[in-house]
Amino acid sequence: EAQVTQNPRYLITVTGKKLTVTCSQNMNHEYMSWYRQDPGLGLRQIYYSMNVEVTDKGDVPEGYKVSRKEKRNFPLILESPSPNQTSLYFCASSYIGQAHSYEQYFGPGTRLTVT
Amino acid sequence: AQSVTQLDSHVSVSEGTPVLLRCNYSSSYSPSLFWYVQHPNKGLQLLLKYTSAATLVKGINGFEAEFKKSETSFHLTKPSAHMSDAAEYFCVVSDRGNQAGTALIFGKGTTLSVSS
Numbered sequence: 001e002a003q004v005t006q007n008p009r010y011l012i013t014v015t016g017k018k019l020t021v022t023c024s025q026n027m028n029h030e031y032m033s034w035y036r037q038d039p040g041l042g043l044r045q046i047y048y049s050m051n052v053e054v055t056d057k058g059d060v061p062e063g064y065k066v067s068r069k070e071k072r073n074f075p076l077i078l079e080s081p082s083p084n085q086t087s088l089y090f091c092a093s094s095y096i097g098q099a100h101s102y103e104q105y106f107g108p109g110t111r112l113t114v115t
Numbered sequence: 116a117q118s119v120t121q122l123d124s125h126v127s128v129s130e131g132t133p134v135l136l137r138c139n140y141s142s143s144y145s146p147s148l149f150w151y152v153q154h155p156n157k158g159l160q161l162l163l164k165y166t167s168a169a170t171l172v173k174g175i176n177g178f179e180a181e182f183k184k185s186e187t188s189f190h191l192t193k194p195s196a197h198m199s200d201a202a203e204y205f206c207v208v209s210d211r212g213n214q215a216g217t218a219l220i221f222g223k224g225t226t227l228s229v230s231s
Contacts, residue, residue, distance in 0.1 A: 033218065040124075042205060042221040043159075058218060090159065092219075103149065104219055106159040 002027045004107035006091050012113045013081055021076045021110050023091030031096045032074040033058070033104070034066065036087040043090065049074055050096065081114040088112075117142050119208050121222035129230050134178075134193040136225045138206030141187060148189045149207040149219070150180055159205070165189065176200070201229045 004025045013019055025032065033048040035058075045058030049068040063085055065077040074093075078085060088111050092104040122137040140146060150162040163174025170182040176199075180191045189206060206222040 035221075040223060042223040043219075044221070045218050048218060103147075103161060103164055106151075108158040 002105070004091055004093055004105050006089075006107040006110050008110060009108060010111050012115065014115055015082055016080050019078050019081060019112075021078075021089060021091075021112070023074045023076065023107060024072050025074075025091075025093040025105070026072065027093060027105065028071065029093035029095055029105075030071070031104075032068065032091065032093045034064070034074070034076045035090045035092065036060065037090060037109075038087050046076070046089075078112075081112075083114050086112060086114050117146070117208050117220045119206050119220050119222040121204075121206050121225045123225050124223065125226045125228070127228045127230065128196045130198055131195050134191070134196045134200065134227065136191040136204050136206075136227065138189045138191065138222060139187055140189060140206070140208045142208055147209045148180075148182060149209070150174065150178070150189075150191050151205045151207060152202050153205065153224075154202045162191070162204075196227075196229045198229050198231065201227055203227070 007022045030051045034046040035043040037043045044060050046064050047058050047066040049055045052068055052071050055066050055068055088109050090109050091107040094104040118141045120139045148165040151159045152162050153159050162178050163172045165172045165182045173179045178193045180189050182189055203224045203226050205224050207219045209219050
């Protein structure tokens, strides 16, 4: 089954304790992206990756890191989490190129609480 | 620059009545447009997409949307609401001409409430 998986689904942590949220897709998509969702703000892009070893900042990258060492995986790293990073996070993936509609497939979400 | 405006943050309808969720967009290139739905405590599901083929797009669960370039609109409609349609809906634009990145730009969402 084609899917995007994220782990963990729920995480409560304390300020400053490094954490990683994993994302994996099995559709051989070139493009992967991380979004955060906050009430009244919709989804905002954190980082994206066009392919292996190619990453770039989205609209709200501060406080986050990513890596793309393999095509299927795109982990989100919070080196020193702060309470303002409490949010619902979504990973997404898609094909790229003019032949495609850029429809993105979303993971189930990770609800992160930083105290 | 791309942008999306969902004109209503909250829409309330009665079961069996029509649904209209309004969306206006701004795009420099030839856009792809999407509607996603998010049920409470769930991920995002694609309802329908427009990619320069037919301007009237049919999606899942009886929803459809019409792309109107002259009005820069992509409103979502359904003839008869069902209780299970209660959810948050996001209008989304992606500039297909922008090869530098295929970021989706999300509207702020419209919460649809359906009463019996």
